Amino acid sequence: MNSEMYAEQLPATHGDLPNRLLTAFEVAEFVGCHEETVRRAYLRGLLKSTRFGVRGRRFHPRDVLDWIRRGAPTRVS
Helix, strand or coil: CCHHHHHHHCCCCECCECCCCECHHHHHHHHCCCHHHHHHHHHCCCCCCEEECCCEEEECHHHHHHHHHCCCCCCCC
């Protein structure tokens, strides 16, 4: 399978998430939780993150959706 055929099979977005790395704030808005909940999830190893700069973290939409499927909190309480 060549790369053009593979690219046509992939959706441009993952659900309603854009096809790019997301900030903790963007993930929190999408999931419906507090930004700190997202930070705690990656610190505990529940959500994969990519280092972005010295202190920043970014999240791939695929990993965010996987976290939701595994039971991420989806309401602000």
